[in-house]
Amino acid sequence: MHQVKKIGLDITGLVHAGKFTGVERVDAEFHRHFSKLIDPNKYELVPIYTVAGDIDFVKLHPKIALDQIISKPLSDISECEYIFLGFLNASIPFTRILELKKEKKVKVISLIHDIMPIKNPEWFLTPKTNLDSKFQHQSKNLFQLYLQMTLSVADIVIVTSHQVKSDIEKLGWKYSARIEVVPLGTFNKDKAEISIKTLDQLNCVYLSTIEPRKAHIQLIEAFEILWAKGSEIKLNIVGNIGWFVDDLIDLIQNHPEFNKRLNWHKGLSDEEINEMYSESQLAFAVSYDEGFGLNIEEALAQGLKVIARDIPVFRERNYSNLYFFEGGAQELSIKILEVLKLPTNYATWKEVRTLEDFAIDVIQLLDLL
Amino acid sequence: MTSFTPTQLKVNSSGISCERLDGEMVIISFQSGKYFNANGPAADVLFLLENRIDQSLWNEILTTQFNDFEASASNISEFLLKLISEKIVEETSESTFVPITLPEDYQRTKWIAPTLLVFDDLADLLLIDPIHDTSLDGWPIKKND
Numbered sequence: 021m022h023q024v025k026k027i028g029l030d031i032t033g034l035v036h037a038g039k040f041t042g043v044e045r046v047d048a049e050f051h052r053h054f055s056k057l058i059d060p061n062k063y064e065l066v067p068i069y070t071v072a073g074d075i076d077f078v079k080l081h082p083k084i085a086l087d088q089i090i091s092k093p094l095s096d097i098s099e100c101e102y103i104f105l106g107f108l109n110a111s112i113p114f115t116r117i118l119e120l121k122k123e124k125k126v127k128v129i130s131l132i133h134d135i136m137p138i139k140n141p142e143w144f145l146t147p148k149t150n151l152d153s154k155f156q157h158q159s160k161n162l163f164q165l166y167l168q169m170t171l172s173v174a175d176i177v178i179v180t181s182h183q184v185k186s187d188i189e190k191l192g193w194k195y196s197a198r199i200e201v202v203p204l205g206t207f208n209k210d211k212a213e214i215s216i217k218t219l220d221q222l223n224c225v226y227l228s229t230i231e232p233r234k235a236h237i238q239l240i241e242a243f244e245i246l247w248a249k250g251s252e253i254k255l256n257i258v259g260n261i262g263w264f265v266d267d268l269i270d271l272i273q274n275h276p277e278f279n280k281r282l283n284w285h286k287g288l289s290d291e292e293i294n295e296m297y298s299e300s301q302l303a304f305a306v307s308y309d310e311g312f313g314l315n316i317e318e319a320l321a322q323g324l325k326v327i328a329r330d331i332p333v334f335r336e337r338n339y340s341n342l343y344f345f346e347g348g349a350q351e352l353s354i355k356i357l358e359v360l361k362l363p364t365n366y367a368t369w370k371e372v373r374t375l376e377d378f379a380i381d382v383i384q385l386l387d388l389l
Numbered sequence: 390m391t392s393f394t395p396t397q398l399k400v401n402s403s404g405i406s407c408e409r410l411d412g413e414m415v416i417i418s419f420q421s422g423k424y425f426n427a428n429g430p431a432a433d434v435l436f437l438l439e440n441r442i443d444q445s446l447w448n449e450i451l452t453t454q455f456n457d458f459e460a461s462a463s464n465i466s467e468f469l470l471k472l473i474s475e476k477i478v479e480e481t482s483e484s485t486f487v488p489i490t491l492p493e494d495y496q497r498t499k500w501i502a503p504t505l506l507v508f509d510d511l512a513d514l515l516l517i518d519p520i521h522d523t524s525l526d527g528w529p530i531k532k533n534d
Contacts, residue, residue, distance in 0.1 A: 114417075114419065115419045115420070115422060118404075118419050138410060160410075161413075161415065161426065164408070164410055164415050165415055165417065165424055168406045168408050168415060168417055169406065169417060171406075172406045172417070172419070191408070191410065193408045194408070
């Protein structure tokens with residue numbers, strides 16, 4: 021008879037998130053599929069929490085409070101045979117984990133979504149530069165610290181694209197962890213009913229947090245070119261405010277087309293996002309860089325065509341309905357008209373990878389440890 | 390032939406993570422729980438230690454990169470003593486005389502006495518998500534502080 025092994029999933033980052041977007045949604049959805057798919061005769065999933073004190077469930081985002089792992093009783097890392105570090109959390113007791121690896125042969129799997137804070141620190145928050153302060157480091161330093169510690173304890177590091185694997189390898193650092201590429205997938209594969217409209221009634225959607233690397237300005241400029249030619253195609257920006265975007269927010273809200281052909285939707289629920297997709301024909305993934313770029317799968321799964329920037333991480337996909345553009349706003353505007361005239365392959369949504377597929381692949385890796 | 394310490398040194402092989410990025414070395418001691426930061430010339434000295442370059446070659450290597458480098462006024466010995474006291478480096482009998490070039494990952498100008506910044510009270514700061522939770526003044530200033 022096999023002993024059931026405990027897998028401790030670090031929930032600290034999720035508990036402290038205070039919001040439910042991007043990685044929080046991915047984490048919670050992964051937990052849902054992981055719980056459903058894991059063999060209970062082999063593994064028990066338990067939450068581990070690396071901050072002193074109890075979790076204040078009242079303060080949790082309602083959707084995080086419902087997370088299938090968070091709602092279970094907490095375990096100590098010393099009780100676990102496996103530790104899954106799925107969320108950026110620098111408070112993980114790395115030294116203790118290293119000791120447990122020696123004493124109990126504990127195995128550690130870590131998920132790293134990207135290393136952009138050290139690859140492109142200019143996209144993140146301004147460094148503190150006061151040299152009189154004891155703490156003069158940048159976000160980049162803290163991320164480096166986290167990455168070094170994670171690579172020091174992990175047996176397997178899961179990355180979501182070959183691009184991120186290459187980015188880590190290019191650092192030239194020393195680590196014994198095996199880096200495995202496991203692409204993410206969409207949350208929802210219930211294809212929306214796509215409305216058929218004429219070229220002048222079309223809606224386009226860009227779902228993304230508003231931050232500099234997401235290239236909203238270039239997208240708006242591409243639409244300005246189309247609108248100047250008399251096009252009625254609408255651009256719907258869906259996403260909450262990130263950072264370094266005060267000028268962009270001013271540009272959107274004071275744009276002559278604001279609330280006409282240019283719309284901005286904040287704080288939409290999943291249902292409202294699906295409704296937005298069902299009203300749209302074309303979506304965008306125009307970031308200058310991503311660890312993965314999940315909005316591609318999300319839009320394709322809803323039956324939309326997608327125009328993505330021609331960067332290596334997006335090129336790792338091979339879906340019909342996915343088109344690429346190179347260059348600036350002018351080239352993007354040409355590509356928009358070109359793609360909108362192309363027929364939609366309505367079967368594409370069936371091919372799109374899901375987060376259930378991601379969980380299946382993670383379980384396979386676990387079985388290999 | 391200059392040597393900065395009586396014996397050759399190397400980066401401690403157990404419980405230390407030492408990685409370089411853009412001319413900056415971040416060192417983590419899993420034993421003491423401290424982390425350290427070494428910039429520019431300090432990172433270059435650590436690079437020589439990591440590669441176990443015999444100290445007799447350091448003067449030549451550093452003079453090539455820093456026009457004003459003078460071994461006697463470099464403060465390298467003091468820096469090495471600090472590294473020893475923090476158990477970041479240890480003695481070794483195996484040094485190498487293989488020629489090596491310092492990484493071209495930052496703009497070198499004048500030699501600055503190497504220093505080691507020591508951080509031992511980061512528990513709370515490490516809870517701050519460096520991407521989403523810091524203010525526009527940057528980490529470690531938290532939003533709404």
